Amino acid sequence: MTTLYFDTHLADDERRHRLYSGDVFVYSPRPSTRALTAHARELIEEAFRPLDPQQAQESLPVERFIEIVGPLKPRFIHHPRTLELLLDLLRDLGADMEKTYFDVPRMRVATSGGYLTAGVAYVLHPHRDIWYSSPPCQLNWWLPVYPFESESSFAFHPRYWNEPVKNSSDEYNHYQWNKVGRANAAKEVKADTRRQPKPLEPLELEPEIRVVCPPGGLILFSGAHLHSTVPNTSGRSRFSIDFRTAHLDELASIGGAPSLDRRCTGTTLFELRRASDLSPVPEEIIRLYDPSPPEDREGLVYKPPAAVVPAGM
Ligand SMILES: [Fe+2]
Numbered sequence: 001m002t003t004l005y006f007d008t009h010l011a012d013d014e015r016r017h018r019l020y021s022g023d024v025f026v027y028s029p030r031p032s033t034r035a036l037t038a039h040a041r042e043l044i045e046e047a048f049r050p051l052d053p054q055q056a057q058e059s060l061p062v063e064r065f066i067e068i069v070g071p072l073k074p075r076f077i078h079h080p081r082t083l084e085l086l087l088d089l090l091r092d093l094g095a096d097m098e099k100t101y102f103d104v105p106r107m108r109v110a111t112s113g114g115y116l117t118a119g120v121a122y123v124l125h126p127h128r129d130i131w132y133s134s135p136p137c138q139l140n141w142w143l144p145v146y147p148f149e150s151e152s153s154f155a156f157h158p159r160y161w162n163e164p165v166k167n168s169s170d171e172y173n174h175y176q177w178n179k180v181g182r183a184n185a186a187k188e189v190k191a192d193t194r195r196q197p198k199p200l201e202p203l204e205l206e207p208e209i210r211v212v213c214p215p216g217g218l219i220l221f222s223g224a225h226l227h228s229t230v231p232n233t234s235g236r237s238r239f240s241i242d243f244r245t246a247h248l249d250e251l252a253s254i255g256g257a258p259s260l261d262r263r264c265t266g267t268t269l270f271e272l273r274r275a276s277d278l279s280p281v282p283e284e285i286i287r288l289y290d291p292s293p294p295e296d297r298e299g300l301v302y303k304p305p306a307a308v309v310p311a312g313m
Contacts, residue, residue: 002158002209012094016247019139019222020257022161024209029216032092036085037145037216040076040107040241044145047072054146054236057115065116069109076107076241086243089141090275093218095245101272101281105243110152112232126157126205129223129244130259131167131197133174134268135289137246137256138223144215145239152234155208160226164261169197174266175294197264224257246272251285266290 003023008015015025027033044053047068057065076082086105091097111117130136142154172195203226210230211219221227223244232238250256251269267289269281286293 002156002161004209004211012096012247015094015220016137016139016250019220020137020224020250020255022158022222022225022257024156024211024225025218025220026211026213027093027218027220029214030092032085032089033143033218034216036082036089036105037143037241039079039081039085040145040239041215043072043076043079044107044239047075053239057111057237062116065111073107077104087275090245093220095275096247097275099248100245100275101248101251101269102243102245102275103268103271103273105241108238108240108242110229110232110238110240112152112235112237114231115237124154124227124229125196126165126199126203126226126228127167127197128165128226128262130257130262131169131264132172132177132268133264133266134223134244135246135251135256136224136254136259136262137250138268139245139247140221140223140242141245142219142221142240142242144213144217145241146215146236148212148236148238148240149234150210150212150230152230152232152236152238153210153212154227154229155205155210156221157203157205157208157226157228159204159207161224162258162260165203165226166200167197167261167263168200169261170263170265171195172197172264174264174268176266222257224259244268244272246281248285251281252288254288267293 003018005018005023005025007028008025010018019025047053048056051059056068060068082105086102087097090100090102129138129140205228213219246269267286269286269289270293272281273279
């Protein structure tokens with residue numbers, strides 16, 4: 001059973017416990033979430049000006065759209081204000097800053113009507129985030145920047161919370177992905193050729209759960225949930241931001257959600273930072289997830305290209 005909690009009073013320990021049972025937590029917009037999405041909106045609007053970002057796909061050739069979104073994403077990731085606002089949000093939502101590790105927030109664009117479905121706007125097939133080398137205790141924090149509807153949302157497939165799915169995660173190595181995969185995203189226009197872990201059997205995707213909340217609302221869920229992007233037919237591009245966290249207690253005990261069918265290699269833990277002081281995940285904990293990480297740490301962590309402000313914008 002998947003329970004949806006709205007604006008819960010539960011503290012972080014109890015909330016995590018329920019998230020690891022497949023429950024989903026939804027929060028109404030509040031000052032800390034509004035501040036982060038308002039900041040994202042400003043950067044998006046600055047990049048697309050004078051066009052309305054949600055409608056820009058109607059008047060821009062797809063190559064031009066990519067030219068705008070490509071640099072916009074790292075600009076958001078690297079912006080000093082982004083980090084500040086993310087930490088405010090975690091504090092406000094009751095995270096223990098000493099024990100919570102987070103990675104940089106990403107910005108996603110889901111264009112409408114199949115305008116752009118590869119690379120910078122890749123449409124995600126059904127997947128669990130933990131197939132991408134993240135720990136079973138990973139939590140996903142997802143926030144829409146503009147109003148959206150069911151036709152431009154994402155869906156949970158709760159049937160598979162307790163059931164393994166045949167999948168190709170054994171072909172996924174996170175270090176390899178960082179080296180090759182993401183760096184090529186901006187080059188992918190028509191089809192995405194990056195090797196992603198995928199289900200290898202027909203799935204029963206219904207019943208599915210879609211959660212629709214206002215801009216600045218927050219959907220918090222386990223990275224072990226099978227979920228997929230709904231093909232956007234809303235007529236508008238959807239912009240969202242998301243980031244991941246992991247709690248030291250579950251990292252140390254290799255706890256969290258059930259890990260039924262995860263066979264990827266490498267770990268994302270080199271990318272996480274502690275909320276209180278930005279220190280990395282302790283080496284002994286990382287070794288629980290990858291006993292012999294490569295010596296060359298340079299290649300382990302994805303570094304988004306430096307922020308670029310397009311000329312004339
Ligand atoms: Fe995902």
